[in-house]
Amino acid sequence: MLGWLKDYSPQRFLISFALAAVVGLIASVASVGFVEGINWLTKQLLIAPEAREGDGLAKRLPWFTVFAPVVGGIIVGGLLLMLRGNRPQGLPDIIFAAQTGESKIPVRNGVIASITSFTSIGFGASVGMYGPLASLGALIGSLLSKLTADHRRLGVIALGCGVSSAISTAFNAPIAGVIFAHEVILRHYSIRAFAPVTISAYVSQVMATEVFQRPRLLEVGEVNIQHAYEYGAFLLVGVVGAAVALFYMRGVIVAGKLSGKLSLPLWAKPPLAGLVLGLICLAVPEFLSAGLETTRATLNIEQVRAGDLDYIKGMTTLQSVVNAKEAVLVAVALLAVLCLGKSILTGFCIGMGFGGGVFSPALFIGATFGALFGLMLEAMVPGSLNLSFYAICGMGAVTSAVIGAPISTILVVFELTENYDLAKAVLISVVFSNIICSRLFGRSLFDVQLLARGFDFSLGKDKVVLQQKNIGDYIVQDFVQIAPDTTCGQALERLLTANQTEAYIVDAKDTYLGQVTLPELLQAQRAGDGSDPPVGGLAKPEQITLTDMTSIFLAMKKVEEFVGESVPVVSARDHLKLVGVIPEGNIFKAYSDAIDEVRRDEHGDH
Structure with a gap:
């Protein structure tokens, strides 16, 4: 079983471990810089919810809401012309590189893709942050692996190290980062890769907590299961969540196809998408950017209902949901607008050329769907329910199906909440959601996107290599x-x-x-x-x-x-x-x- 150790020299072990530590260190710094840069930019452009409240903003706010995405679209349109294939690379490209052994990511393309995603998110496009973060980590891993004599073999491992570092830093969840890299990118669990990937994730986590002192990105308050029948409800969250995930994923695919049929220059599509998005966000500003603040507020909706309104500062739609109180139908309708609207607009922005991922929007969509499901169930049963529980289960059901990472999703929830009962509930929702989506759609949105390019990973990496x-x-x-x-x-x-x-x-x-x-x-x-x-x-x-x-x-x-x-x-x-x-x-x-x-x-x- 361990016969390969005979040919695997201590020197190679040391090189791989040193490479993993350096990748973890640099990827952590780059990830923090990426996130903090976006946070600063969204505040300056009045896109972040906390920046949208204050005296003297009434006149400026509509202009920034509409024209920030348009200006961002103009910049992105110019960047697209500089990219190979006229599109920014994303997680599907990293998966393809890892599965085929072609671990060398073109530096120019990788840097421009990161700038494109940074600009898209920072100027308010309704796209995700975690995909670009993972791609940035993979680029760093690819670059550093070229410094080793054994870059052909270590290159793929370095990709996994970079991705695990980015996820570990972003979520402050090293275990989830390790499993995500293996589950989504590498797709095997050999010790040859597992040890370096683990080192990278924990170096990044130490940097994030001890050096940069970053809090958990999606910190959730105390939640509890209140009724035994709720376990059956969590199963239903998984089933209905699968339908929500299918709607979202098919929307991304269809939007890309429809955009390709538009007789517009490549550079003109992102500004047009920015204008449409800006006009819609005059009514629902929560659709702007990655929406992590809205996701955090929805996951803590029980605390918001208890009076902690700091979570929904600057979020007009969520404020209306809370203010609805007894008007359940109004609250349900508003949550449905958030859930479905984010699904449609994310597909629209990505299809029209904005750079960004689908991970963060999936968290947003899943959390609002779960809160919506819990609110409807609460109206039909005696007593009250903990809506945060349903928001978290909905988030797990939708996100795991979209990214094809059920184990990682469960571990993210467990690391963020340290709540065993909640992890069990999410497990039920995640399992049923993934069973349905894998049958009706595919392993993940990334795999279906690769299949559209002619690469079928449904039978494993062997087929694609052949x-x-x-x-x-x-x-x-x-x-x-x-x-x-x-x-x-x-x-x-x-x-x-x-x-x-x-x-x-x-x-x-x-x-x-x-x-x-x-x-x-x-x-x-x-x-x-x-x-x-x-x-x-x-x-x-x-x-x-x-x-x-x-x-x-x-x-x-x-x-x-x-x-x-x-x-x-x-x-x-x-x-x-x-x-x-x-x-x-x-x-x-x-x-x-x-x-x-x-x-x-x-x-x-x-």
Whole structure:
């Protein structure tokens, strides 16, 4: 079981651990700078709720609400023109890099993508912060891994270290950061990666708490289960939460497709989205930016109902929810506006080109949905309920399904609340939400986005790696090539001399005409009238033909029904030119070599 340790030197251990510590240190500083920079910018632009209250703001507030996202959109539109593919990289790109072993993130693209996301969130676009934070951490890990001699193997681990550091710093939850990196990015739990990722997460957590003295980002007050029947309600939160998550995820996908059909220049789409968002936020300002303040207030809605109104300072819609009191339908309607509106606007902003993630909005959407569910249930049962419990369960149900991280979500809740009963309740909601969404949509929004680009991770990373590697290195030149005017007797003699059973007919321009087999040549001689006809008349194109750029995965699929010695391989540029053949055994060797490489990357050099 631990045989790989024989080939894994102490020096390599020390290098990986040192790399993990440095990644954790730098990623923590960068994450804190990213978050604090956005907090400062949103306050200056009167986007943060706490900045929207005060004397003398009545005249300026509408202008800032509308035009801050527009100005941000203009800046983002210019940045998009500088990005490769005209889109900022996100978690799907980090997942793809980790799963295929291509851990080198282009520095220029990564930096511009981070600036794009920072600008989008800071100027009020309704997008998330945690995806960009994780991408920034991954970029730092990728850069630092290049300093090591073993960057090919350590690069992927460094990506996981960077992501775990960012999540650990953001949530002040190191355990969740470690599991998130493995569950979402690396997708395996080998000790070779687990130890460095853990070191990074805890270095970041120490930096966040001891050096920067940052409080928990989503701190939640004391919550308790009050009735036994509520466990059944938590199950229903998971089921209905799955529908909310599906609405949100499909909205993001559809918005991207619709945006692609708009006949507008790329740079013009973000300002247009900013204008629409700004006008809507005149009525519902909670939609601005990542909405973490609204999420925090909703998770603590029970304390707000008890009179602690500091949580909802500057949040006009949530203030109306609390003020509704006995008017349950009004409160329900307002929470529904927040939940559905955030879903639609996040998809709209991302589809129109703003940089940002889907993680933070999922927290917002899930929390408001959970509070809405609890409020409706409270109206139907005797006594009162703790709405914070339902807000947290709703947040877990929606978020875990969107990001494909049920275990990480449960651990985030447990680390933030240190409440075992709450963790059990969230577990019920998360399990049922993920069962439904995985069946009806996919493992996560990220996986579906990658599938749209042609990369299917539903069967694991093995399939994608096989799709990325071609058969070029396994083509052989040791085959019998004959001209179409070669006689059957001459062809037969060449095959017997080479101890082969198939000959490939190629003209003077190397154009592949077909093949002829040893039994066919013998039959032609027996059926002849004593003459020795040329093989050109016997040539028949092979039903299965590969190119030198055919992937190992596609080659495996094509030869499932193949019967013969070798498969002809033609040029990918000129499909008529024969460049070699590949024996069936070589295709299986290519498959075996690729899978062995995947296992070595995950578990060591055994």
